[in-house]
Amino acid sequence: MGWSKDTKRDGGRGYHHGNLREALVRATLDLIAEKGPASFTFAEAARAAGVSAAAPYRHYRDRDDLMADIAFRGFNLLEADLVRAWNEGSPDPATALENVGRAYLKFAGSEPAYYSAMFEAAIPLDRNLALRDAGERAFGILRVASEKIIAGMPQSSRPPALMMASHIWALSHGVASLFGRGDSARRLLPMQPEELLEAAMLIYREGLQAQNPEGK
Amino acid sequence: MGWSKDTKRDGGRGYHHGNLREALVRATLDLIAEKGPASFTFAEAARAAGVSAAAPYRHYRDRDDLMADIAFRGFNLLEADLVRAWNEGSPDPATALENVGRAYLKFAGSEPAYYSAMFEAAIPLDRNLALRDAGERAFGILRVASEKIIAGMPQSSRPPALMMASHIWALSHGVASLFGRGDSARRLLPMQPEELLEAAMLIYREGLQAQNPEGK
DNA sequence: TGTACATCAGTGAACGCGCGTTCACTGATGTAC
DNA sequence: TGTACATCAGTGAACGCGCGTTCACTGATGTAC
Numbered sequence: 001m002g003w004s005k006d007t008k009r010d011g012g013r014g015y016h017h018g019n020l021r022e023a024l025v026r027a028t029l030d031l032i033a034e035k036g037p038a039s040f041t042f043a044e045a046a047r048a049a050g051v052s053a054a055a056p057y058r059h060y061r062d063r064d065d066l067m068a069d070i071a072f073r074g075f076n077l078l079e080a081d082l083v084r085a086w087n088e089g090s091p092d093p094a095t096a097l098e099n100v101g102r103a104y105l106k107f108a109g110s111e112p113a114y115y116s117a118m119f120e121a122a123i124p125l126d127r128n129l130a131l132r133d134a135g136e137r138a139f140g141i142l143r144v145a146s147e148k149i150i151a152g153m154p155q156s157s158r159p160p161a162l163m164m165a166s167h168i169w170a171l172s173h174g175v176a177s178l179f180g181r182g183d184s185a186r187r188l189l190p191m192q193p194e195e196l197l198e199a200a201m202l203i204y205r206e207g208l209q210a211q212n213p214e215g216k
Numbered sequence: 217m218g219w220s221k222d223t224k225r226d227g228g229r230g231y232h233h234g235n236l237r238e239a240l241v242r243a244t245l246d247l248i249a250e251k252g253p254a255s256f257t258f259a260e261a262a263r264a265a266g267v268s269a270a271a272p273y274r275h276y277r278d279r280d281d282l283m284a285d286i287a288f289r290g291f292n293l294l295e296a297d298l299v300r301a302w303n304e305g306s307p308d309p310a311t312a313l314e315n316v317g318r319a320y321l322k323f324a325g326s327e328p329a330y331y332s333a334m335f336e337a338a339i340p341l342d343r344n345l346a347l348r349d350a351g352e353r354a355f356g357i358l359r360v361a362s363e364k365i366i367a368g369m370p371q372s373s374r375p376p377a378l379m380m381a382s383h384i385w386a387l388s389h390g391v392a393s394l395f396g397r398g399d400s401a402r403r404l405l406p407m408q409p410e411e412l413l414e415a416a417m418l419i420y421r422e423g424l425q426a427q428n429p430e431g432k
Numbered sequence: 433t434g435t436a437c438a439t440c441a442g443t444g445a446a447c448g449c450g451c452g453t454t455c456a457c458t459g460a461t462g463t464a465c
Numbered sequence: 466t467g468t469a470c471a472t473c474a475g476t477g478a479a480c481g482c483g484c485g486t487t488c489a490c491t492g493a494t495g496t497a498c
Binding site for chain 1: 450451452453454455458459460461
Binding site: 036037038116119120121122123124125126127132135159162163166167169170171172173174175177178179183184185186187189190191196197199200202203204205206207208209210211 | 252253254332335336337338339340341342343351375378379382383385386387388389390391393394395399400401402403405406407412413415416418419420421422423424425426427
């Protein structure tokens with residue numbers, strides 16, 4: 001990976017940590033993955049990062065501040081994953097959207113700690129504008145994808161893009177949090193979450209195409 | 217509501233509480249609604265129920281045990297709501313399923329405390345069989361509804377009932393937890409969650425009907 | 433109907449512990465000259 | 466290149482507090498006779 005300073009070596013850290021903020025985030029993710037987003041303390045995170053209990057105060061106001069930062073980073077990572085999966089709509093919008101769905105599930109499954117900080121830590125969005133915006137940006141990918149797909153549909157049956165994007169998000173999030181979580185709260189089904197989501201998106205898109213011009 | 221003994225009166229409770237288990241549940245629901253499922257202590261719940269910190273130990277092993285009981289009761293309440301909404305498929309299965317969806321959203325919106333105990337408290341299902349079963353029973357309603365709807369479809373295009381039920385659950389849960397929560401983590405949209413879900417279910421059902429007999 | 437007794441569901445005092453937070457401090461790093 | 470100094474990011478001791486949990490106890494209730 002390559003740290004910036006090689007004065008930082010395990011076991012011989014020295015007085016200054018050098019990258020405590022990042023180390024706290026990583027340590028906290030481990031704690032969340034291990035015991036859930038609720039069951040650890042600020043002091044525990046400091047200890048896990050190998051630092052005194054007072055040190056985190058140089059970087060975060062309190063525990064909630066740390067959690068919000070983790071959720072923020074999580075949304076940015078998710079956004080990057082979704083952008084990559086969307087790949088500007090290649091090879092074709094329908095396939096690219098399927099890839100986006102798969103990427104969403106993969107993120108939820110492989111980063112349960114980020115995921116639960118993002119969606120289950122009950123961080124009030126009306127007091128964390130940066131966090132809400134990061135969430136909106138990730139959602140934006142679904143919106144762009146929906147718009148592209150809608151543009152390829154006959155004029156008469158085009159649904160509102162925002163609605164379609166919301167539907168896809170709800171479906172992906174629902175599948176991920178009920179059946180695709182990476183922890184012991186996961187529910188079992190006779191099919192893979194990826195298959196389940198893929199089938200749903202297929203049916204949904206067929207339903208859109210079948211939509212009556214005058215219907216509703 | 218009518219308590220069993222009228223010796224129990226506010227302010228003159230006496231030595232025995234009479235219904236501490238229920239009182240703890242209710243007090244805890246208030247605490248969850250107020251500050252989220254994570255941010256209260258066992259002692260706090262006891263205090264809110266007007267009882268010493270040692271008293272809850274007569275009824276619950278620890279805080280997790282209390283939370284699991286709340287989630288369990290929540291699933292039972294949800295199941296009852298869904299049964300009522302389904303109403304044995306009247307007036308017709310499609311309308312009844314819409315009613316089920318609305319009931320699901322209503323539950324999530326009006327009982328955010330139950331809802332977050334059920335879905336966001338990260339209770340390990342593999343160690344709480346009763347809880348998992350209660351969840352399965354609630355899900356069972358969606359299954360029954362799906363079966364009924366499928367039975368009315370042409371033989372050639374019938375999807376697996378379990379898949380359809382999972383799709384509906386994922387969609388409902390996704391809409392509820394992203395857009396329909398009753399707290400400050402709710403996301404805003406230019407449409408009501410009920411409309412959003414209803415539109416999605418409509419599109420989904422049309423997609424099912426449009427399904428090609430041979431189309432995988 | 434009355435009495436004795438077992439059981440149940442609370443109390444409240446006690447304990448050790450770790451958390452959150454502050455504070456004066458100190459070692460390391462960066463920069464001006 | 467060297468020195469002085471400001472700034473930064475840690476330490477560790479200290480504190481009060483409330484939590485979780487146990488315990489002997491006690492008041493209320495139910496029941497046998």
